[in-house]
Amino acid sequence: MRHRLKDVAERAGVSVKTVSNVVNGYVHVRPDTRARVEEAIAELNYRPNLSARHLRKGRTGVIALAVPELDIPYFAELARYVVTAAADFGWTVLIDQTGGGREQERVVASGITDHLIDGLIFSPLALTAEDLAGLDGTPMVLLGERVDHGPADRVVIDNVGAAREITGHLIGLGRRRIAAIGSQRTDEGASARLRLAGYGDALRAAGLDYDEALVAPASAWHRADGAAAMRGLLTSGVRPDAVFCFNDTLALGALRALHEAGLRVPEDVAVVGFDDIEDGRFSIPTLSTVAPDKAQIARLAVELLANRLDGDRAAPARELSAPYRLELRESTQTP
Amino acid sequence: MRHRLKDVAERAGVSVKTVSNVVNGYVHVRPDTRARVEEAIAELNYRPNLSARHLRKGRTGVIALAVPELDIPYFAELARYVVTAAADFGWTVLIDQTGGGREQERVVASGITDHLIDGLIFSPLALTAEDLAGLDGTPMVLLGERVDHGPADRVVIDNVGAAREITGHLIGLGRRRIAAIGSQRTDEGASARLRLAGYGDALRAAGLDYDEALVAPASAWHRADGAAAMRGLLTSGVRPDAVFCFNDTLALGALRALHEAGLRVPEDVAVVGFDDIEDGRFSIPTLSTVAPDKAQIARLAVELLANRLDGDRAAPARELSAPYRLELRESTQTP
DNA sequence: CCTCGTTTCTACAACGTTGTAGGCAACGTT
């Protein structure tokens, strides 16, 4: 019961191409012809076959967003903004969950979705510049710091500056034993490395020692990892009076661990996160955090992709920076 | 720089169809021919054009999952399970965010994605059975209760039973003034209606009064709505000793409002939610909740879709039920 | 050596769409 241009054409008594012209808004169609065709389209509930159109035009109107995990709130929120921004360009967004592994990301990047999508917005965790080097295919925009001098357009935020600023805020509150949660040894942790650098900068600027014992690694950045890292810090005897968690889910886990240990936030330990996810506005206590402008990140990424699609595909890669601000809530402020 | 079957065929010195046969795993190909073709494929980094394949075969290997909002944790978690379950069938999942409005949902259902996807898993909020009646198109599986006697396959959970059970748990704790948060007046609130019914059943079964003043509506089911509803209950003077929130985000908002009012959970007020989202395992206190088997919901939905695609499209609609269990945590239990 | 069946491969057409080229009529200009 699905109809084609041909069916509409027969019903309206015109050629297939004329129907195509009406569908595509071609100007030179007589008003009465147009009306007849539109009537036939409505009667048959005709919808163009996107695959056929793509095959002919080379465009699908679909872009993909590839993120490591959808149930990490930051990515879910980002996905929402990307869908919204893409809608302004008439694009549908296919969301792909990579799982974050290098091999899976390679598969996505090298284009399992190839030929179905016009472009890709990609937030890689494990992928390296070499993995991307051999790709001739789909235009791509990268999010985040992972691929340092990759061949593709990028949208980043100033991780070092943001980390320095929020650590500086803790110092300004009079805290002196400031822990960090979320460092990573592997190459995968580009964001971790930059945020750790900013943390170190802020300590140095304030004349504080950088104490290895206060820096807790976290292989993944989930709530459970944050809680485990916090428990580790508490039992190790380093007695922090503040914690900078490298993202909000780590911080929410840390809040939980502090609560279980009977410590008060912020009186005993101040806590800050990074990402400004919805949860942090309702947690107990509410969470101070670095708030990247996610709407702007999404918009910039979509615009970069649009430029790449319409313009020069061989043009040199561009890098745009999105702003952030500090959201100061209860976890650093006594009421 | 993108290659076609023809390029591979020329390089391997065979016909286009033979390459196609190799790509599709056709058996009657001589080993040495196969090897030569595979070598050519590797050298050219050939990837099939999915649009062309779809045009020819009528299948894309892509299904869509349409949910109201991605940054509602329940849907994000569900999306993850659907992606995983679909991978077992070799399907890619396109995730579509409807926004939950009736018109937007109609657009999705009537197939803006038409011709690109083989099937649709749809979690509607506002859509009615009539909206779906006229759809001839893509096979569809519905999630949740909204469309009562729709023409499509469905996966549901026993909302009434689950609500009755968790309310019964509160009664078993000795609570007598049990509030409910999340009721909805509009037709859209099918889940709300069923959960409210289960709540009422449990009260009746225990010989408790159903008190209108203890039932707080919430138009949306976000944290902010839960917090607002809880504040309303507290200022209205009804003094509840327990609250059943119709989902977990409402419950997290309620926890926040109780905290702000200086009430202890669960000592002064016990709180339960519905959905078992990740947040509830780390909130302060951790949240007792109804845990629907999301993995099972996703698997059943994908299987229903697979049956519909491979089997009889005109077969009568089926309805499958997924199990749930109670997750009892701190918000109903003193340590 | 012939016949028959199987294996291996190829030519062709078709999926639904749109770009290109072109035809025909109506119009305005010389």
Add this chain to the structure above:
DNA sequence: AACGTTGCCTACAACGTTGTAGAAACGAGG
């Protein structure tokens, strides 16, 4: 009256793939 221009429409081919039909090569059985 002849001409070019414009508006409106159509026929055809092509996008990259695979199903169908069948040709060619090969082996087994008589």
